[in-house]
Amino acid sequence: MGKRQLEMREMAATKRTSSGAGAKADSRSRGAGDNSAPAIADFSKEQELHAYREMLLIRRFEEKAGQLYGMGLIGGFCHLYIGQEAVVVGMQMAKKDGDQMITGYRDHGHMLAMDLDPKGVMAELTGRRGGLSKGKGGSMHMFSKEKHFYGGHGIVGAQVALGTGLGFSNKYRENGNVAMAFFGDGASNQGQVYESFNMAQLWKLPVVYVIENNKYGMGTSVERSSATTDLSQRGASFGIPGEQVDGMDVRAVLAASDRALEHCRSGKGPYILEMVTYRYRGHSMSDPAKYRSKDEVQKMRTEHDPIEQVRKRVLDANWATEEDLKAIDKDVRALVAESAEFAQNDPEPDVSELYTDILL
Amino acid sequence: MPIDILMPALSPTMEEGKLAKWLKAEGDTVTAGDVIAEIETDKATMEVEAVDEGVLGKILVAEGTEGVKVNEKIAILLAEGEDASAADAAASAPAAKAEAPAPAAPAASAAAPVAAAPVASEPAEDPEVPAGTPMKASTVREALRDAMAEEMRRDGDVFVMGEEVAEYQGAYKITQGLLDEFGAKRVIDTPITEHGFAGLGVGAAMAGLKPIVEFMTFNFAMQAIDHIINSAAKTLYMSGGQMGAPIVFRGPNGAAARVGAQHSQDYASWYAHIPGLKVVQPWSAADAKGLLKAAIRDPNPVIFLENEILYGQSFEIPDVEDFVLPIGKAKIERTGSDVTLVSWGIGMTYTMKAADELAAMGISAEVINLRTIRPLDIDTVLASVRKTGRVVTVEEAYPMCSVSSEIAYQVQEKAFDYLDAPILRVTGKDVPMPYAANLEKLALPNVGEVIDAVKAVTYTA
Incomplete structure (x- = not known):
């Protein structure tokens, strides 16, 4: 083992302070070299409560979406984000105005984090005219130029090349913005991911590649699909720094996101964050998830739940009472109920919409 | 025996080029691998290396000459002991033929043209280009x-x-x-x-x-x-x-x-x-x-x-400041009255030649250059069909589910009553493109096939 590798090991060891989401969940960075920021961000009361509310909104929203799917009100594919909330919320807390997000088909959480109206998201899921895409996109295809959210893409891995293009546009325009391209452990084996890595590093494009490693690409575990399972090092042959992050701890996500965004914004090129996380539900609503044990899921829920972690810290620090948190919960439930109400009562798109928005 | 140095082909599509520069003079000794000349194509400047040894006996194409055809004799190389008179003799001999054998393609275009009265099939004005435009x-x-x-x-x-x-x-x-x-x-x-x-x-x-x-x-x-x-x-x-x-x-x-x-x-x-x-x-x-x-x-x-x-x-x-054409609008390249030829892209090359030959045979073809495939300007095609009653499409693509298929569908749907003959299409053949010169020629459409198709839809032998 070379000296540099030893140093990195030591550096990684000093960072093992998080509660962790399992064997691979410690925050550690390799390849970044000059990385000395802490693995866990020190959250203020406001940050904790903000994260709590944002994650809870995603959780409750997705639970409601699952319910509406079961009632036949949402059709087709529906991929829920439950369990992974800390990833997108931590990144949202780190980003600046103008930074873009783009992701794959498990996108509801990203849209809510990017401040898109829950009513518009839910009405799109039910295919109604008030949906963000007028009911013509569905669960996997929603966009908002105004909020810098670029989809919502149904082809696994496509968002990586597209997100690299967003980074390209930032560099072309010299606007100081950074693109965040989210994709899963499954997508991380797609060829275009590496075509994108190459160009992004070659041209020093401001892109953070966020690999949401929820351990299964549909029903195939990372171990069964990937020759190497430390996905943070997938950019190593291009010289792109990467780190593994405890994606169940919103503070670890924020700290790593700060480092990644700063790296990109300062003109050093792309950065990879492997967010080690977990989805509680199946790949989609029609997936019974028989490829993993109930115990595995239960262990995650009880020991590493991203929302429960914040809740416990807030209560321990006396930053809020049970009553205060219940009030937030009530507020969030009301917002979700309102969006579900809207999504059920809003009319379907006018039939004339069939032939609109094909060409400008 | 003097050796002919021929104008080389430097790319798959090169037909001629400019002899930019001679790097050897008459009387110079040349060994294989020596750069003897520079040739410019429309894509690049390339060096020509000698393949044989000898003395450059005579330069037949002066440097700076443009439009030198591939395989044209450009110099004579003398073997040891040969003198300049051999070069002169070689220079007057015809260049060696290195062409592929002629394919057995239908060769209607070679048929003796029928003596016919001149017909009205003329180059059409482009409505997008006002008369008098430089x-x-x-x-x-x-x-x-x-x-x-x-x-x-x-x-x-x-x-x-x-x-x-x-x-x-x-x-x-x-x-x-x-x-x-x-x-x-x-x-x-x-x-x-x-x-x-x-x-x-x-x-x-x-x-x-x-x-x-x-x-x-x-x-x-x-x-x-x-x-x-x-x-x-x-x-x-x-x-x-x-x-x-x-x-x-x-x-x-x-x-x-x-x-x-x-x-x-x-x-x-x-x-x-x-x-x-x-x-x-x-x-x-x-x-x-x-x-x-x-x-x-x-x-x-x-x-x-x-x-x-x-x-x-x-x-x-x-030759104007800002020449922009509308997407989705076809252009009538030639007006005519007996048959409508619809083509686009390189298909137009066969189509325009066929229209010329057809005119000489007394058949007046209207030629539509689609320019845009989607959106398809079917209205321009239909207006022509209502006049001629006959349609032949010409393209290099495969026939199955082709643009021609779509045109044929739309014409029968929207102008069925105007048709006097089935719609015919001339396309590339339904095979992967072969490499051999004769097979490649067969796989592509040709002017003869266009003329045959027109004869079929106009019921002329």
Whole structure:
């Protein structure tokens, strides 16, 4: 083992302070070299409560979406984000105005984090005219130029090349913005991911590649699909720094996101964050998830739940009472109920919409 | 025995070139591998190396001569002991024939023309070009380059990216000079990663830039077709009109010459199938310039299908400040009354020659150059069919599910009562493109096939 590798090991060891989401969940960075920021961000009361509310909104929203799917009100594919909330919320807390997000088909959480109206998201899921895409996109295809959210893409891995293009546009325009391209452990084996890595590093494009490693690409575990399972090092042959992050701890996500965004914004090129996380539900609503044990899921829920972690810290620090948190919960439930109400009562798109928005 | 030095072919499509410079003089000794001359094609300057040893006996083509045909004798090499008189004798002998055997293709065009009265089939005016517009000669290559340069001067959001577009000046020299004028920020050499850079281009377009993505050939764009269709064409619809992709995908498409099956396919019908795309397939230099400028300004994804064989061909184009043609409008290239010939892209080459021969035979053909495949200007075709009652389509692509098939469908649907004969199509054959010269010639359409089809629909023997 070379000296540099030893140093990195030591550096990684000093960072093992998080509660962790399992064997691979410690925050550690390799390849970044000059990385000395802490693995866990020190959250203020406001940050904790903000994260709590944002994650809870995603959780409750997705639970409601699952319910509406079961009632036949949402059709087709529906991929829920439950369990992974800390990833997108931590990144949202780190980003600046103008930074873009783009992701794959498990996108509801990203849209809510990017401040898109829950009513518009839910009405799109039910295919109604008030949906963000007028009911013509569905669960996997929603966009908002105004909020810098670029989809919502149904082809696994496509968002990586597209997100690299967003980074390209930032560099072309010299606007100081950074693109965040989210994709899963499954997508991380797609060829275009590496075509994108190459160009992004070659041209020093401001892109953070966020690999949401929820351990299964549909029903195939990372171990069964990937020759190497430390996905943070997938950019190593291009010289792109990467780190593994405890994606169940919103503070670890924020700290790593700060480092990644700063790296990109300062003109050093792309950065990879492997967010080690977990989805509680199946790949989609029609997936019974028989490829993993109930115990595995239960262990995650009880020991590493991203929302429960914040809740416990807030209560321990006396930053809020049970009553205060219940009030937030009530507020969030009301917002979700309102969006579900809207999504059920809003009319379907006018039939004339069939032939609109094909060409400008 | 003196050895003939012949004008070499330096690319699959080269037919002639300029003998730019002799690096050896008469009387010089030459050994194999010596560079003896420089030859300029429309794409590049290349060095010619000697293959044999000897003394350069006589130079037959002076340096600076343009338009020297491939295989023309350019010098005589003398073997040891031979003198200059042998060179003179060799110079007067005809060059060795190295042509492929003639294919057994239907050769109706060679049939003795029927003595016929002159017919009305004349070059038509382009309604997009007012009478009296000054014209100039331009190759398709120059027209494409000028179109990009003009649009890049006009709009800072326009940039071009692709393999070899910058420092190499374009694999087919379409982007010649653009790097010098616009710099590396806007003229970008990509790695050989079609899927990746097509996706990157679409992402940049979603963010509001206006990329021109050059594919070295559209054959390679099959690696990128997911982004062209799923990302570029469908996003406007899927976003409820919020976000589109103003992007041009361009490059040579279809068969070049002797490059085999994987480099010889016409993708017009593939892309024309997709709602959310516009598909343009120019023939002339004017088509190329006016339509590429329109494509770059268009807020939608546009597939711009060029042809390598046409790049070096010269046409008259309007010599005006800002020549833009409308996408979606066909042009009547020749007016006629007996039959409607519908073609586009390189298919026009056969079609225009056939129309000339048909005129000599007393058959008046109206020739429609579609220019755009999607949206298809079927109205111009229908107006002509109502006049002639007969239609022949001409294209190089495969016949199954072709653009011709679609035209035939729409014509029978909308002008059935006007038809006096079945609609016939002349297409490439339903085979992967063969390499052998004779088979390749058979696989492509030819003028004789067009004339045969016209004879069939006009019931003339």
